[in-house]
Amino acid sequence: MAARREPPYLERMHIRIFWVGVGFTFLFLALCLRLLLASIINPMLPTNGEASAQIPIVPDLTEGDDGRTMPVLQVQRAAITDRNGQILAMSLPVAQVYANPQELIDPADTAKKLKTVLPDLDVKSTVQRLRQDKQFVYLARDISPSQQLAVNNLGIPGIYFENGERRHYPLGRTAAQILGAVDIDDHGVAGIEKSFNDRLLKDRAPIRLSIDTRVQVVTRDVVNEAMHHFQAKGAAGIVMDVRTGEIISMVSLPDYDANDFGRAPDDARFNRAVTGMYEPGSTFKLQVAAAALELKVAHIWDRFSTIPIKIGRFTIRDIKSDHFAPWLALPDVLAKSSNPAAAHIALDIGAERQQSWLGRMGFLDRVPVELPEAARPIVPARKNWGIATVMTIGFGHGIAESPLAIVRGTAATVNGGILITPTLLSHDEDPDTLGADETSQSTSVGLPPARDGDDRAVTPEGRRVLSDGTSRLLRRMLRLDVTQGTARKAEVPGYFVGGKTGTAEKIGANGRYLKHANISAFTSIFPMNNPRYAVYVMLDEPKGIPETYNFSTAGWNATPTAGKLIARIGPILGLFPDVENAAKIDAALAMPLEPAIPPGVRPLGPGNDPGAARVRKAEKKPQATKMKSSYRPGK
Numbered sequence: 036m037a038a039r040r041e042p043p044y045l046e047r048m049h050i051r052i053f054w055v056g057v058g059f060t061f062l063f064l065a066l067c068l069r070l071l072l073a074s075i076i077n078p079m080l081p082t083n084g085e086a087s088a089q090i091p092i093v094p095d096l097t098e099g100d101d102g103r104t105m106p107v108l109q110v111q112r113a114a115i116t117d118r119n120g121q122i123l124a125m126s127l128p129v130a131q132v133y134a135n136p137q138e139l140i141d142p143a144d145t146a147k148k149l150k151t152v153l154p155d156l157d158v159k160s161t162v163q164r165l166r167q168d169k170q171f172v173y174l175a176r177d178i179s180p181s182q183q184l185a186v187n188n189l190g191i192p193g194i195y196f197e198n199g200e201r202r203h204y205p206l207g208r209t210a211a212q213i214l215g216a217v218d219i220d221d222h223g224v225a226g227i228e229k230s231f232n233d234r235l236l237k238d239r240a241p242i243r244l245s246i247d248t249r250v251q252v253v254t255r256d257v258v259n260e261a262m263h264h265f266q267a268k269g270a271a272g273i274v275m276d277v278r279t280g281e282i283i284s285m286v287s288l289p290d291y292d293a294n295d296f297g298r299a300p301d302d303a304r305f306n307r308a309v310t311g312m313y314e315p316g317s318t319f320k321l322q323v324a325a326a327a328l329e330l331k332v333a334h335i336w337d338r339f340s341t342i343p344i345k346i347g348r349f350t351i352r353d354i355k356s357d358h359f360a361p362w363l364a365l366p367d368v369l370a371k372s373s374n375p376a377a378a379h380i381a382l383d384i385g386a387e388r389q390q391s392w393l394g395r396m397g398f399l400d401r402v403p404v405e406l407p408e409a410a411r412p413i414v415p416a417r418k419n420w421g422i423a424t425v426m427t428i429g430f431g432h433g434i435a436e437s438p439l440a441i442v443r444g445t446a447a448t449v450n451g452g453i454l455i456t457p458t459l460l461s462h463d464e465d466p467d468t469l470g471a472d473e474t475s476q477s478t479s480v481g482l483p484p485a486r487d488g489d490d491r492a493v494t495p496e497g498r499r500v501l502s503d504g505t506s507r508l509l510r511r512m513l514r515l516d517v518t519q520g521t522a523r524k525a526e527v528p529g530y531f532v533g534g535k536t537g538t539a540e541k542i543g544a545n546g547r548y549l550k551h552a553n554i555s556a557f558t559s560i561f562p563m564n565n566p567r568y569a570v571y572v573m574l575d576e577p578k579g580i581p582e583t584y585n586f587s588t589a590g591w592n593a594t595p596t597a598g599k600l601i602a603r604i605g606p607i608l609g610l611f612p613d614v615e616n617a618a619k620i621d622a623a624l625a626m627p628l629e630p631a632i633p634p635g636v637r638p639l640g641p642g643n644d645p646g647a648a649r650v651r652k653a654e655k656k657p658q659a660t661k662m663k664s665s666y667r668p669g670k
Contacts, residue, residue, distance in 0.1 A: 111126070111200060111221070111236060112126045112200065112202065112217070112221055112235050112236055113234075113235045113236075113238060113239050113240060113241055113242060114126070114241040114242075115214060115227060115228075115235075115241060115242050115244060116241045116242070116243050116244065117210075117243070117244055117246045117247060117248045117251075118243060118244060118245055118246060118247050118281075118283075118461045118463075119247065119248065119249075120243070121206075121248045122205055122241075123204065123205075123206060123209070123210055123214055123244065123246070123248070124202060124203070124204050124214050124227075124228070124293075125202075125203055125205065126200040126201065126202055126203070126221075127200060127201050127202075127203050128180060128198065128199075128200055129176075129177040129178060129179065129180075129198075129199050129200060129201045130177075130178050130180070130182075130183040130196045130197065130198055130199065131173060131175070131176050131177070131178075131196065131197040131198075131199055132149075132153070132173070132174040132175040132176075132178060132183075132186060132194065132195075132196060133171060133172060133173050133174060133194075133195055133196075133197060134165060134171075134172050134174055134193050134194050134195065135170050135171065135172075135193045135195070136164075136165050136166065136167055136168070136169055136170070136172055136193070137168075137169075137170055137193075138192055138193030139165055139191075139192070139193040140192070142161075142162050142165035142166050143162050145161075145165060145191055145193075145194070146158045146161040146162045146165065148189050148191060149161065149174065149175075149186065149189070149191075149194075152182055152185040152186050152189065153174075153175050153178065153182065153186070155175075156174070156175060161174060174194075177199070177201045183196055199221075200221065202216070202217045202221065202228075203294065204292075204293035204294050206248065206293075207292045207293060207294065208255070208290050208291065208292055208293065209248060209251055209252060209255070209293075210244075210246055210248075210251055210285070210293075211290050211291055211292065211293040211296075212226060212285075212287050212290065212304065212305075212306040212308075212408075213226055213227060213244070213246065213285055213306075213406070213459060214226050214227055214228060214293050215227055215228040215229050215230075215296075216228055216293065216296035216297070221236075223235070225296070225304070225407070225408065226406060226407075226408070227242070227244065227405065227406070227459065229407050230405045230406065230407055231405070242460070243460070243461040243463050244459050244460060244461060245276075245281035245282050245283065245458060245459055245460055245461045245462070246282065246283065246284060246285070246459065247283050247284065247607070247608075249607050250274055250283050250284045250604050250607055250608065251283075251284040251285075251286070253284075253600070253603050253604055253607065254272045254274060254284040254286045254600060254604070255272070255284075255286045255288070255290075257272070257596060257599050257600045257603065258270045258271070258272040258286050258288060258572060258596065258600070259286075259288055261572070261574060261592065261593075261596040261599075262288050262574060264580075265574055265577035265578060265580065265583075265587070265592045266577065266578040266580070267574040267575050267576055267577040267578070267592075268575050268576045269287075269288055269289065269302070269307055269574075269575035269576075270286075270287075270288045270307070270572075270573060270574050270575060271286060271287050271288070271307040271308045271311070271438050271571070271572075271573040271575075272284065272285075272286040272308075272570075272571065272572050272573075272600065273285050273286075273308055273438055273439060273442050273569070273570070273571040274568055274569070274570050274571075274600075274604060275442050275443075275446065275457060275568065275569045275571075276567065276568060276569075277446040277449060277450040277455070277495065277560065277566050277567065277568065277569050278450060278455075278495040278496075278566075278567070279455070279458075279462055279495065279496070280443075280446075280455035280456050280457045280458050280495075280496075280497070281458055281460075281461065281462060282404070282439075282457055282458065282459050283568070283604075283608070284604075285308050285309075285439075285459075286308070287305070287306045287307040287308050287311075288307075289302060289303045290303055291303040291304065306406070306408050307438065307573070307575070308437065308438050308439055309402065309404060309406050309408055309409040309410065309437050309438075309439050310408045310409065310410045310437070311410075311437060311438070312410060312412060312413050312435035312436065312437055313435055313436070313437075313438070313539065313541075313554045313556075313573070313575075314431060314432050314433070314434065314435055314539035314540075314541075314542075314554065315431040315434070315435075315436050315441055315537055315539065315556065316430070316431040316432070316537030316538050316539030316554065316556065316589075317372045317374075317377075317430060317431055317521075317535065317536055317537040317538065317539075317589075318431060318441055318445075318535050318536070318537030318556055318557075318558045319428070319429075319430065319431030319434075319441075319537065320368070320369055320372060320377045320429070320430055320431065320535060320537075321369065321444075321445065321448060321509070321513070321535045321558070322392070322393075322396065322398075322444060322448075323377055323380050323381050323384065323429045323430075324365060324368070324369055324380070324509065324512065325448050325501060325505065325509055326384055326388070326389070326392040327365070327380050327383065327384060328365075328501075328505045328508060328509070329501040329502065329505045330384065330388060330392070332380075332383045332384050332388075333365055333380060333383060333639060334365070334636075334638065334639075335364065335365045335366055335508060335512075335626075335630045336364055336365075336630045336631065336632045336633065336636070336638050337364065337365055337638045337639035337640065338362035338363065338364055338638060338639060338640035338641070338644075339362065339363055339364075339365070339368055339373075339375075339376035339377075339379045339380055339639070339640075339644065340361065340362055340375060340376060340379055340644065341353065341359045341360065341361060341362070341363055341371075341373045341375050341376050342361060342375060343375055344375050344378055344379075344426070346422070346423055346426075349423070351374055351375055351378050351426060351427075351430075352374065352375065353372075353373055353374050353375065354588070359371060359373060362640055362641060363376050363629075364628065364629045364630055365380075365512075366511075366512045366515055366626055366627070366628055366629075366630065367628040367629055368380070369512050369513070369515070369516055369520065369535065370512075370515050370516050370519055370520030370521070370628055371520060371521070372520070372521050372535075372536060374430040377429045377430040378426035378427070378429045378430060379644055380429060381425050381426055381428060381429025381430075382422070382425060382426060382429075382645075383639070383644070383645055384425075384429075385425070386420045386421070386422075386424070386425050389420075389425055389428065389429075390417065390420060393414070393428075393434075395454075395500050396444050396447060396454060396500055397440065397443060397444070397454060398412060398414075398434070398436055398440060398444065399412065399414055400412070402437060402439045402440050402443060402457060403456055403457070404439060404457045404458065404459060405458065405459050405460060406459065409437070409439075410437065412434065412435060412436045412437065412440060413434065413435035414434050414435075415428075415433060415434065431537055431539060432539060438556070438571055438573050439457055441556070441558050441571060442457070442558060442569045442571045443455065443457055445534075445535075445558045445559075445560065445569055445571075446560075446566075446569045447497075447500050447501070448501070448506060448509045448510075448513075449506060449509060449510050449513065449533070449560045449563070449566040450495045450506065450566055451495060451503045451506050452499055452500055452501035452502055452503055452505060452506045453495040453496070453497040453498065453499055453500070454497050454498045454499075454500045455495050455496065455497040456497060510533060510560075510563050510566065510624070511563075511624050511625070511626040512626060513533030513534055513535060513559075513560065513563065514531065514532075514533040514563045514624045514626075515533075515626050515628065516533065516534060516535055516536070517532050517533055517534060517559075518621075519628060520536075521536045521589075521590040521594075522534050522535070522536050522557060522559070522590060522594045523590075523594075524590065524591070524594045524595040524598060525557060525559060525594045525595065525597050525598040525601075526598060527561070527598050527601050527602045527605070527612070528612055528614060528617070529611075529612020529613050529614045529617055530561045530562050530601055530602070530605055530610070530612055531561065531562040531563045531564050531613075531617075531620060531621070531624065532559055532560070532561045532562070532563065532597075532598065532601060533559060533560050533561070533563040534557055534558055534559025534560060534570075534594075534597070535557070535558055535559075536556075536557050536588070536589040536590050536593070536594055537554075537555075537556045537557070537558070537589055538553050538554070538555050538556075538587075538588040538589045539553065539554045539556075540552065540553055541553065541554060541576065551587075552576050553576065553577065553587050553588065554573065554574075554575060554576075555573070555574045555577050555587065555588060555589040555592050555593045556571065556572065556573040556574075556589055556593050557571070557572050557573075557589050557593040557594045557596075557597045558571050559571070559597050559601070561601050561605070561610075562610065562613075562620075563624055564620045564623065564624060567608075567610065568604075568608065568610075570597050570600055570601055570604075571597075572593045572594075572596045572597045572600065573593065574589075574592055574593050574596075577592045577593075579591075
């Protein structure tokens with residue numbers, strides 16, 4: 036009898052069941068293989084909850100000791116970059132190792148095993164802590180992901196991990212005082228880290244600063260070389276865009292590695308560019324000239340006396356005036372940097388208008404920059420603003436300002452007359468969304484083209500403080516200081532540098548000026564035919580050396596330093612020397628030291644200076660002041 040054959044539909048069902056079984060077998064084998072890879076062959080670190088900003092992959096984070104790729108962990112605090120995207124501050128994923136001593140079997144054996152992975156671990160101290168009657172004991176902080184994996188592979192019960200992050204500054208000293216630091220709880224305690232602490236914690240997008248790392252490094256190199264060459268105790272350098280207020284570089288020396296903020300000495304953490312307050316010296320003569328021209332107190336053809344001024348037992352004189360004429364026109368006052376002449380101009384302006392001008396230019400308040408360390412200037416009380424104060428402020432003594440305040444004031448005199456707001460944020464950033472405590476808003480003011488032998492226009496944003504016509508005159512006068520005045524060593528062919536030197540004697544602990552301790556500074560702009568960048572160099576107590584004929588004034592040290600800096604950063608900033616049109620541009624910027632007096636005009640000068648009568652009156656009635664008996668500030 037023939038065997039009974041199954042119906043066709045049953046055969047088809049059996050075949051389907053067979054292939055389904057084969058499929059499940061392959062899925063099971065694939066799952067087993069995946070578990071084997073994830074748990075034994077190539078185990079993965081656990082992640083701790085919600086996603087946050089990912090850090091860039093670096094070798095220490097992506098490769099374990101055996102060469103296997105590690106996962107990219109996530110961090111909470113956003114990065115800080117320069118204007119070109121170069122990372123200045125970032126957070127690295129780390130872990131804290133802790134233990135529950137009550138769950139450990141052998142504390143001594145546990146400590147020995149951990150020592151094989153954590154070489155800095157103190158075995159004796161660890162054993163003592165693991166034998167305490169506690170449920171929580173920290174063993175190590177800020178270990179790397181590869182160390183965390185190695186500790187986990189030890190398989191010690193009672194050992195746990197707490198994921199965290201550590202702030203890292205990959206460029207070390209670069210912009211250290213600007214960046215600041217964070218504390219152990221990852222909260223900003225200085226610099227940008229403090230100003231934008233909430234923004235860095237809430238928004239994972241990097242903050243883009245106005246700093247250009249390339250210019251920052253060059254500025255530090257040049258200023259640091261000058262500080263050591265002239266044996267100064269400190270120095271500062273600033274480069275700022277005079278149209279936007281963006282600070283391209285800001286250097287304060289000595290400095291420190293930003294990763295060692297807690298161990299850095301106070302002098303290194305001190306930001307001389309915004310916290311240091313120094314008498315500006317003759318750099319402030321630019322402001323007395325600007326005020327006199329804008330307020331119509333003086334014209335460029337007016338003459339001012341260079342004869343020493345006696346006020347009671349005090350004398351205002353120049354260091355070396357044997358080559359001076361008894362009377363100098365306004366451009367020559369800046370070029371030769373005469374103290375008595377500047378004092379006469381200040382007297383013509385008067386105390387009330389001088390105070391108003393300083394307030395108008397922002398010199399009576401802290402500079403509104405995004406650094407909590409920015410300090411307030413030191414200015415005389417209004418009740419003490421007598422004749423002596425008016426005169427000494429006229430040539431930069433009796434008042435103390437930060438270098439950034441001087442840069443801001445210089446920019447306003449050349450950019451068409453607009454007082455801009457200095458900023459450490461790239462203009463790609465929106466200050467309203469960042470939440471900085473001190474971020475200031477500026478009002479846009481449209482300006483007509485400001486050209487001097489160039490067809491490019493300057494259109495800064497901010498508050499107008501002087502007319503475009505006055506600004507044009509001041510640009511030519513500042514150029515004159517480099518071509519024929521005290522700042523000749525700042526000349527860089529094709530860049531048409533303009534600026535003003537300044538040397539101020541420092542004040543000692545007893546309130547008197549120190550004869551051989553100077554602040555030497557040079558505030559400059561380039562190119563003067565179309566102002567783009569302000570460059571400031573300051574040296575704190577430079578020494579006279581043989582090549583400077585033992586002079587320590589700014590014309591011998593700060594000025595050539597600024598020239599070297601401009602020559603190096605110009606190409607980086609996209610500005611190249613215009614040698615081909617140099618003669619044409621210089622002709623457009625030229626101005627005589629002693630401008631001709633227009634027909635029918637009676638200029639200030641011998642017998643006509645209204646400040647002279649007040650000087651004679653002051654000589655008979657001494658003013659209360661702390662100036663030393665023979666007052667001889669430098670240039």
